[in-house]
Amino acid sequence: MRTHELVLQWIEKQLSDGDLALGGRLPGERAMAEQLQVSRTSVREAVRILEAMGVVRAGVGSGKDAGTVVIAEPGSALGSTLRLHVATRHLPVADIVETRVLLESWAAERAKVGVPELEEAAELLDQMDAAADIDTFLALDARFHVALAQAAGNTVVSAMMASLRGAIENYAGELTGNLPDWNATSTRLRAEHRAILAAVNSNDGAEAAELVAAHIQGFYTEAGVGSNPPPN
């Protein structure tokens, strides 16, 4: 077993045993190195991995943002991983879109009316109406979809959904350039968003799921990314 894996094991044990909780700080790199009788290099490699996993955040200096602190951001971590695999051509973009449809329709169907995430989603829609440029619109769009997914109350599904979105974010950005009429598309997307939210708020989960599926597939189809149709 390699040295940095030993460090990883040790930190994972600290987490499992509850000796290290969310928001907690790891010992300094030098301290850990001495405690585990390994070089600082090996400690750093382990920390790098945890950072890539979204389990910790490393900050220089002193004060609240300093040191290596335990966080919980699986979404961005999974997103980076998927993005790299897309780069290797092992994960087709079509599969990612298809999975997004799967996860998001499931979430829309089970979204709980009355949770704060839905209120946030409604606010985001208002902001999107006023969005000046495409990038702002897309950023708000991403947050809307994440909020909707979170309303279902399954952290794994929200994290995975967010990561899928992130993995093809650049891709989506480029694709908007190919659209014939952004204003028309934007208007349509905003209308679809409101219809989805309305269906969710009327407790019509099945309708919401269908609308979400059509919404996502419609965008990528229009932008030129192939995607298989759903089973029904």
Added chain:
Amino acid sequence: MRTHELVLQWIEKQLSDGDLALGGRLPGERAMAEQLQVSRTSVREAVRILEAMGVVRAGVGSGKDAGTVVIAEPGSALGSTLRLHVATRHLPVADIVETRVLLESWAAERAKVGVPELEEAAELLDQMDAAADIDTFLALDARFHVALAQAAGNTVVSAMMASLRGAIENYAGELTGNLPDWNATSTRLRAEHRAILAAVNSNDGAEAAELVAAHIQGFYTEAGVGSNPPPN
């Protein structure tokens, strides 16, 4: 931007541009360091991250297994990430089980009859009938579920499903100890597997999906892990 992130960017670009393909070798660490004008330390931190992402595999010595070569194993990488987040108590096991149900029923519903993965699944079932100990049984069980998921032809869904399985593998192993009668459970699980495979092979996707959902939920419920019921 930190130095190792620069190295990551460079490697990701090589992948995106196709200069580096699956099975290809990265330049030696010393060569990369000189080429990018950074220290070998920074190169190594980047490689560590890619390794954790399942994008490369590093091997010492010389020959076919030596050097840093591009692979595509998103499943184990995502699995490790999820496992760590489970350790932080940020991802409830129940959510993972629920997501597994979601992904696997979807895959069972869309599994394509005639693909080699289904033949492999059938063989695995035969081996499970002859499995001597629990660990062997569980290992074969895992492979069966992965094969079934792969039969749907969506690489992202299979990878995520496998990673979810892996994230709670230890957990599942411990839980089998709590079962009142392993022989009875094993017999039931094997019967359920055959029913699932039969439904898939009869092109009865809906039935297969229901059976899979009941199969997974049943196991974890019996083992004492809570899971919310499906919407229908």
Added chain:
DNA sequence: ATTACAGTGTGGTTAGACCACAGTGGTAAG
């Protein structure tokens, strides 16, 4: 032809140094 072995290049690991950064606390100027 076979065997033994030095050579070569790979990642793995270490020690020790220096840097930028951001708070802390003492100190000198007002």
Added chain:
DNA sequence: CTTACCACTGTGGTCTAACCACACTGTAAT
């Protein structure tokens, strides 16, 4: 007394230079 300055401290970030274990390769001795 207040204020402004600044050295101090501890954090992660980076670099250099060395050595190790490993696995193959070519060569030389048998």
